[in-house]
Amino acid sequence: MRYRSPSTRSTGYMAALATLLALALQACGGGSSAPETGPGETTDGALSARASLGKQIFHDASLSASGRQSCASCHAAETGNAGPRSTGVTEPGGVALELQGGRTSPSIRYLAGNKAFGFDAEGTPNGGFFWDGRAASLQDQAGKPFFNPKEMANASTEELIARLAKAPYAPAFQQEFGADILRRPADALARMQLALQAFQLEDASLRAFSSKYDEFLRGRITLSEPELRGLALFNAKDKGNCAACHPSARGADGSFPLFTDFSYDALGVPRNTALAQNADPSFYDLGLCAREGGDMAARRDLCGAFKVPSLRNVALRKAFFHNGRFTDLREVLSFYVQRDVAPEKWYPRLPDGSIDKFNDLPVELRGNVNVSEGPYNRRPGQAPALSEAEIDDLLAFLRTLSDAR
Helix, strand or coil, X not given: CECCCCCCCCHHXXXXXXXXXXXXXXXXXXXXXXXXXXXXXXXXXXXXXXXHHHHHHHCCHHHCCCCCCCHHHHCEHHHCCECCCCCCCCCEECCCCCEECCCCCCCCCCHHHCCCCEECCCCCEXXXXXXXXXXXXXXHHHHCCCCCCCCCCCCCHHHHHHHHHCCCCHHHHHHHHCCCHHHCHHHHHHHHHHHHHHHHHHCHHHHCCCCHHHHHHCCCCCCCHHHHHHHHHHHCCCCCCHHHCCCCCCCCCCXXXXXXXXXXXXXXXXXXXXXXXXXXXXXXXXXXXXXXXXXXXXXXXXXXXXXXXXXXXXXXXXCECCCCCECCHHHHHHHHHHCCCCHHHCCCECCCCCECCCCCCCHHXXXXXXXXXXXXXXCCCCCCCCCHHHHHHHHHHHHCCCCCC
């Protein structure tokens, strides 16, 4: 289940469709959206001293135990600041870059509009950072990869700050935060996180709103006929129904859509056997209910749910879903619409010949998977919600969400 409230092709037809879509998208309220500019941006687009330090820290591989991994290694600009997946299934990490990560690196673009994890009045989990929402803020998020043994693998705060003290920007760091800051490792780490947060809030490339779709919303351009058809399919509840989790309309205040409602969903993504952690047949990545600290351990109904990512720049990504099971966007769309009508295409068979559907969850938790909303509410043998030609159109629309470079 999804953990939120339930929410031809003639020139004349396409012109009318474009007009209707534009009006609807400009007028429709609700959903998740953000202003075109974020807090902290200076009037001339330059970074503040604090954000400039954050940018240097973000790109500094010497802050990792291996000396070869920076924040940018897992959040590369060319993939929309998601994982570049240059080698292996996920980004490598550890003291010698010898370890495989357990999850894909999500994009860090457009996170300025995100919020801390919590439950709404209806008990729906929402917000947070990372796939399981375990970080409460950009500042909190920024500190965790430095100490993850499968990522930058620093053994302690003291070790990390000792690396920072050797960086060429260390004097600027002391000028910003105090001459004695490097002698107080816990405080220095907190300031590093503040600087990284400032960089993420101020750097315009991390919330550019410069895609073709943004220009369409501004009324400066029109979309092509395939892109318009794809947008209609994206929004249609009886077709793609993507907008149910990835709102495409402007907010009531005119803010631009972020293409996520920050909710959580269990999609039954097939097990990725290329992940080393999955060599153990008893291991399952349970997402929201298995967060560090165990604060959600009792919520078995949330097992298998992961945060709904923004679809901005989705066409630039190299891996999809938390486990990187898919590396091709077309295959992702095919999975969405064929998961239930042709499950044999996506899941292995058990020795008795039955299909091991939702095989990346323990059998007793597979009832958590969303089977109530379109396009997941169909049965084997029924027609998928999208034809191959419609998938082509939806792909054309999704490509309009890539920021201009």
